[in-house]
Amino acid sequence: MRLANKRVIITGGNRGIGRAITELFAAEGAKIALLVRSDVSPFIQELTDKGCTVLAIKTDITDYEQVKQAVDSVVQLWGGLDILVNNAAVISREGVLEMTLKAWHHVMNVNVNAAFYCSKAVIGYLSEQKSGTILNISSVAAKCGDITAAPAYGTSKGALTTLTRSLARQLAPYNVRVNAIAPHAIVTEMSAQWSDEKRKQVVSAIPLGRMGRVEEVANTALFLASDEALFITGETININGGYLMD
Ligand SMILES: NC(=O)c1ccc[n+]([C@@H]2O[C@H](COP(=O)([O-])OP(=O)(O)OC[C@H]3O[C@@H](n4cnc5c(N)ncnc54)[C@H](O)[C@@H]3O)[C@@H](O)[C@H]2O)c1
Known part of the structure; x- marks a missing residue:
């Protein structure tokens, strides 16, 4: 098993890409705590029935005190922590002309501030x-x-992405690695909100000619989190079917 006894925290790991990462990491022997905003007991039960060690802590990840409390409780329970996956995110669809400041702050709070709070x-x-x-x-x-x-x-x-590089530089002396994954066009509830027209447009711009699967993102997450990637830090890996090659 590639993550045997590794202690992991994943934000929003109950659906989509996060769920695939949770399932794969659990199957590879990790103990996982999900920081979630709603009740996910059926998912936890499903994994527990398979013999996995998984729990969920209801946490508002945009509140640093709640995040700290959740992380401290995991460390106390399992005697330490090995892996954090900042997966939770929200998307807002308004164009630049319609977008409210409230929507702006919400996206930044969940996607950036919460990731920093969990990292901190x-x-x-x-x-x-x-x-x-x-x-x-x-x-x-x-x-x-x-x-x-x-x-x-x-x-x-x-x-x-910039936070990834900054933390990677500052934490390298402590042998702590920080990496990112940059997916595009993965089939999840987030991309299910796209219109048929947008989906066709997106697929036509992907050299591999299809959308990606959550398992494909989870496989890359597993590689980066495992000891196979011990010399990789500050990296962002594209998973986009060739849409952007940089
Ligand atoms: N699906 C894609 O094509 C795609 C492409 C690029 C990047 N991503 C990224 O992949 C990650 C997962 O996306 P997904 O497609 O699985 O989306 P999703 O909407 O299916 O899942 C997002 C998860 O974040 C959680 N979440 C949102 N706000 C939260 C909060 N305040 N507190 C706790 N949890 C919260 C949700 O409950 C859910 O579990 C996100 O970071 C997203 O930006 C997805």
Whole structure:
């Protein structure tokens, strides 16, 4: 097992890409705590029935005190922490002309501030034990912007990519690695909101000619979180079927 006994926190790991990461990491032997905003007991039960060690902590990840409390309780329960996956995010669809300041702040709060709060809450533990890794789920929008999402989305993901590099540099002396994944066009509830026209337009611009699967993102997350990637830090890996090659 590639993550045997690794202690993991994943934000919003109950559906979409986060769910696939949770399922794969659990199958690879990790103990997982999900920081979620709603009741996810059926999912937890499903994994527990398969013999996995998974729990959920209802947390408003945009509130640092709640995040700190959740992280501290996981560390107390399992005696430490090895991996944080900042997966939770929201998207806003208003164009730049209609977008409200409230929507802007909400996207930035969930996609950037919460990722920083979770990172800050775990960094003390990881740096002290001189091992561990943080994985941020960014987006191709970090690099190209997005024509249909509000500008806050791409901006937030750009910030996450830069946060990845900054933390990677500052935590390298403590043997803590920080990486990101930049997916594009993955089949989830988030992309299910797209119109048929947008879906066709998106697929026609992808050299591999299809949308991506959540399992494909989870496989890359597993690689980056595992000991196979011990010499990789500050990296953002594209998963986009060749849409953007940089
Ligand atoms: N699906 C894609 O094509 C795509 C492309 C690029 C990047 N991404 C990124 O991948 C990640 C997962 O996206 P997805 O497509 O699975 O989306 P999704 O909407 O299916 O899942 C998002 C998750 O975030 C959680 N979440 C949102 N706000 C939260 C909050 N305040 N507190 C706790 N949890 C919260 C949701 O409950 C959900 O579990 C996101 O970071 C997203 O930006 C997705």
